Amino acid sequence: MSEEMFPEPEWLSEEVKTGTTIIAVTFDGGVVLGSDSRVSAGESVVNRVMNKLSPLHDKIYCALSGSAADAQTIAEIVNYQLDVHSIEVEDDPLVCSAATLVKNISYKYKEELSAHLIVAGWDRKKGGQVYATLNGLLSRQPFAIGGSGSFYIHGFVDAEYRKNMTKRESQEFVVNALTLAMGRDGSSGGVAYVVTIDKGGAEEKCILGNELPRFFDQ
Amino acid sequence: MATVSVCQYHPGGFSFENCKRNALLEADINKLGFSSPAARKTGTTICGVVYKDGVVLGADTRATEGMVVADKNCSKIHYISPNIYCCGAGTAADTEMTTQIISSNLELHALSTGRLPRVATANRMLKQMLFRYQGYIGAALVLGGVDCTGPHLYSIYPHGSTDKLPYVTMGSGSLAAMAVFEDRYRPNMEEEEAKRLVRDAIAAGIFNDLGSGSNIDLCVITKGKVDYLRPHDVANKKGVRTGSYRYKHGTTGVLTKAVIPLNLEVVEESVQTMDTS
Numbered sequence: 360m361s362e363e364m365f366p367e368p369e370w371l372s373e374e375v376k377t378g379t380t381i382i383a384v385t386f387d388g389g390v391v392l393g394s395d396s397r398v399s400a401g402e403s404v405v406n407r408v409m410n411k412l413s414p415l416h417d418k419i420y421c422a423l424s425g426s427a428a429d430a431q432t433i434a435e436i437v438n439y440q441l442d443v444h445s446i447e448v449e450d451d452p453l454v455c456s457a458a459t460l461v462k463n464i465s466y467k468y469k470e471e472l473s474a475h476l477i478v479a480g481w482d483r484k485k486g487g488q489v490y491a492t493l494n495g496l497l498s499r500q501p502f503a504i505g506g507s508g509s510f511y512i513h514g515f516v517d518a519e520y521r522k523n524m525t526k527r528e529s530q531e532f533v534v535n536a537l538t539l540a541m542g543r544d545g546s547s548g549g550v551a552y553v554v555t556i557d558k559g560g561a562e563e564k565c566i567l568g569n570e571l572p573r574f575f576d577q
Numbered sequence: 578m579a580t581v582s583v584c585q586y587h588p589g590g591f592s593f594e595n596c597k598r599n600a601l602l603e604a605d606i607n608k609l610g611f612s613s614p615a616a617r618k619t620g621t622t623i624c625g626v627v628y629k630d631g632v633v634l635g636a637d638t639r640a641t642e643g644m645v646v647a648d649k650n651c652s653k654i655h656y657i658s659p660n661i662y663c664c665g666a667g668t669a670a671d672t673e674m675t676t677q678i679i680s681s682n683l684e685l686h687a688l689s690t691g692r693l694p695r696v697a698t699a700n701r702m703l704k705q706m707l708f709r710y711q712g713y714i715g716a717a718l719v720l721g722g723v724d725c726t727g728p729h730l731y732s733i734y735p736h737g738s739t740d741k742l743p744y745v746t747m748g749s750g751s752l753a754a755m756a757v758f759e760d761r762y763r764p765n766m767e768e769e770e771a772k773r774l775v776r777d778a779i780a781a782g783i784f785n786d787l788g789s790g791s792n793i794d795l796c797v798i799t800k801g802k803v804d805y806l807r808p809h810d811v812a813n814k815k816g817v818r819t820g821s822y823r824y825k826h827g828t829t830g831v832l833t834k835a836v837i838p839l840n841l842e843v844v845e846e847s848v849q850t851m852d853t854s
Contacts, residue, residue, distance in 0.1 A: 374712065375734045398740065403752060405732075406740045427738035432708050471711075 374426055375400045378546025379411060380508030381422035382536050383479040383489040384520070385501055386529040389557030390479040390487040393533035394422050395508065395541050396549035407549045412563070416441050418556050419457045419480030424506035430474035437461050454480040458490035458497055466495025477503045481556045508540035508547035515539055530555060538571045614642070620788020622750030623653060623664035624778050625721045626762065627743045628771035631728045631799035632721035635775035636664045637750070637783050638808070639790035646790070652807065654796045658683050658694045659803070661722030662796050663703075666748035667735060668715035675716045679703055696722040696729040700739055708737025717747045723800050750782025750789040757781045772797065776810055783812055 378399050383392045394411040397404055411423045413434040419441070423430035437460045444460075445452045458478040465472065479489040491503040502520055504512060516536055524532065533553055541547045551566040606613050623636045640648035655663050655676040661683075665672025679702050687694045700720055707714055718733040732745040744762050746754040757778040766774070772795060782789045792808035 374736055375738045398738075400734070405734075406742065408742070409740060426736065428704075428708055428712075428734065428736035431704075431738050 375405060375428065378508075378544070379424040379506030380504070380512070380537055380540035380544060380547040381411060381424050381477055381506045382504045382509070382512075382516070382533055383422060383477045383502060384524075384529045384533055385479075385487045385489050386524050386526055388487060389481050389526065389555065390489055391526070391529045391533050392420050392422050392477070392479050392554045392556070393537050394506075394552050395537060395547040396552060397547055398427055399546055404548075409549075410552050410565075412552050412554045414438070414561070415457050415478070416445065416452055416480070418451065418482065418561060419454055419478065420554050420556060420561065421457070421461065422477040422479070422505065423474065424476070425474035426472070429472045430476060433461060433464050433472070433474060433476060436464065451482060453482045453484060454478065454488045454490065455482075455485075455499075458488075458492060458499075462490075462492045462495060462497040465492050469495050475505050477505050479503075479556070481558060487557070504536070506547065508544035511543040512536050512540045526555060526557070534566060535572060539574060541571075542574065542576075620750075620786070621653060621666040621748030622746070622754050622779050622782025622786060622789040623666050623719050623748050624746040624751070624754045624758070624775060624782075625664065625719045625730045625732075625744065626758070626766075626771055626775055627721075627728050627730050628766040628768060630768065631723045631797065632730055633768075633771045633775045634662055634664050634719060634721050634796040634798070635779045635809075636794050637779055637789040638792045638794060639783075639788070640669055641788055649791050650808075652794065654794055654805070654807075656680060657699055657720070657722070658687065660693055660724060660798065661696055661699050661720070662798060662803070662805075663699075663721075664719040664747070666717045666719075671714045671716040672718065675703065675706065675714060676718070679706070693724060695724040695726065696720065696731065697726075700731045700733065700741075703733050704737045704739050707733065707735060712736040719745055719747050721796075721798060723798050728798070746778065746782075748782070748789065750779075750786035753781040753785040754778035768797065768799075772809075780810070780812055 375398060379395060381394045383390060392412050396408050398406040398409045412420050413423055415421050415438050421434055423434060437457065440460050441452050441457055444456060461476050461478055475493045477491055481487050489500055489503050491498045491500055502516065504516055519532060530553060534551060537551045550568055551571060553564045553566065555562045603613055620641045621637060625632060625634045634654055636653035638650045639646055640651040653664055655665060657663050657676060657680045663676050665676060679699060682702060683694045683699055703718060707716065712735045715735050717735055720731045720733060722729060730745060731739050731741050732747055733739045744758045746758065761774055775795060776793055779793045791813055793810040793812055795806040795809035797804040
């Protein structure tokens with residue numbers, strides 16, 4: 360089948376993407392996830408306050424990036440599968456299980472989907488964990504960044520990350536990273552959402568644009 | 578899954594069976610020098626806003642076929658359930674059929690649960706169907722309604738992503754309408770203010786976007802009541818002609834007149850009664 364058989368309708372080329380910055384970091388006793396809030400379709404912003412940190416379970420969240428439809432659908436499917444799984448085992452699910460479910464979908468439909476989810480959370484067995492699931496790989500990491508804005512902060516996070524930060528320091532680290540990325544990436548912006556997950560549960564916070572830290576801006 | 582649905586589940590996504598035939602027909606038609614008819618789109622402005630007691634949905638009424646207006650007064654606000662309505666932008670047939678299918682499935686679902694359907698349910702059904710067709714169904718929708726959990730408003734894109742927001746716009750005139758919303762939206766507005774805001778947003782789309790035009794339809798949904806105002810505002814009245822180009826009777830002189838009677842006789846008469854009970 361050749362390309363000429365299927366003329367592309369014009370709105371197909373304006374798929375809704377979450378050109379994004381997402382980041383997840385472990386600290387001693389839990390994880391901190393952060394994301395920006397911009398959703399674009401072509402050159403226009405269709406949602407400037409989208410929360411890209413989606414709950415998969417009480418203490419497991421995932422950060423969405425890439426195509427909005429693909430990412431939302433994966434998150435909703437895994438939310439459902441995790442619910443069923445946790446009822447079957449009669450206990451809270453492991454972060455590893457959630458990440459494996461996401462990885463299975465990402466790998467099986469690798470050619471059709473274009474979304475990258477970072478899965479992070481807290482469970483009783485291994486505490487705070489962050490998993491990257493890019494392209495169907497499953498990799499546990501001390502921290503992970505993703506989305507179009509992440510390219511601008513690779514150097515920053517590599518230089519500034521230290522093991523065993525406190526909860527406060529990790530939150531500051533995440534907010535600083537997001538601010539720097541949003542400042543340089545055209546597809547990231549809006550407000551910053553930060554979720555902190557530890558033994559006691561998940562705490563969501565929204566930091567408005569004018570409350571973000573200021574960096575050199577000349 | 579325990580959902581009762583009208584449609585059969587199609588495994589394997591979109592059916593491409595007719596594409597080869599369409600391509601051959603297109604080639605044949607082009608050889609003769611004609612072009613095949615374009616799909617009718619609703620180059621549109623649609624929007625919705627959540628106010629104190631409910632939701633106000635608004636839409637223009639122009640349907641375009643290429644650069645020609647196909648319908649000057651089409652209805653873009655579709656019924657989903659007694660408490661949920663949906664505006665549609667994109668390909669007219671797609672929005673029409675998609676909303677009808679989901680309306681039908683939702684009614685069956687409501688009969689099965691015994692409850693008034695929720696807006697979140699309609700949203701899930703729509704997004705799952707649109708995702709299954711991977712964006713080939715060109716329906717961009719603004720879904721709004723009031724259920725037992727309060728007023729809700731969603732925007733749904735052709736690829737299957739959704740956003741839950743207090744104010745949304747869609748269609749070719751969405752940027753013009755969004756400009757009005759970003760300027761004047763406040764949370765917990767009164768009904769009159771919300772209706773004025775939606776009317777102005779659609780008007781901005783009508784006057785600044787070539788694909789939108791004609792009148793403004795509004796739909797105000799509150800708990801227990803729906804006001805379908807069609808048209809709410811006739812923004813574009815057709816002008817009145819100041820003169821007449823008609824020729825007076827007798828302008829053309831009659832030279833000759835010939836009357837030829839056609840003699841017809843009834844050969845056979847049969848009456849078929851139709852059961853119209």
